[in-house]
Amino acid sequence: MPTLLDTPAPLSVAQRRANAVLALPRVMLKRMLQGWTNGLDQVWNPPAPTTPAQVIAALGTNAAEVFQRSAALRTFLESQKAGCTNLPAAARIKPVTINPDGSATLTPAPAAAPAQAPAS
Numbered sequence: 001m002p003t004l005l006d007t008p009a010p011l012s013v014a015q016r017r018a019n020a021v022l023a024l025p026r027v028m029l030k031r032m033l034q035g036w037t038n039g040l041d042q043v044w045n046p047p048a049p050t051t052p053a054q055v056i057a058a059l060g061t062n063a064a065e066v067f068q069r070s071a072a073l074r075t076f077l078e079s080q081k082a083g084c085t086n087l088p089a090a091a092r093i094k095p096v097t098i099n100p101d102g103s104a105t106l107t108p109a110p111a112a113a114p115a116q117a118p119a120s
Helices: 013-044 052-079 088-092
Strands: 096-098 104-106
Touching: 013 052, 013 088, 052 096, 052 104
Parallel strands: none
Antiparallel strands: 096 104
């Protein structure tokens, strides 16, 4: 019976290649998630004085495709982990309005309801 002190048997070339194949989906998913998160940071967390609205405007008529592909990638990433319905980085995303020409603008936040006077 082997113990923890025994030197493990060297892996064959086939075993090493099989281990690499088995690790590949995890590595690819991690890279896609990092890339998606970095893309979100480029739009939603630009260094001052740049604003997200300026970045979105600079995307020009490519904005619609960028946001559509980002949403599709998010759906895919969430589908890869059972029970995952939200990625923490998604909290950065704000609503945008896609214009007919493919450009986008930040959707204005709804106006706050006026404060009501206390009942007398």
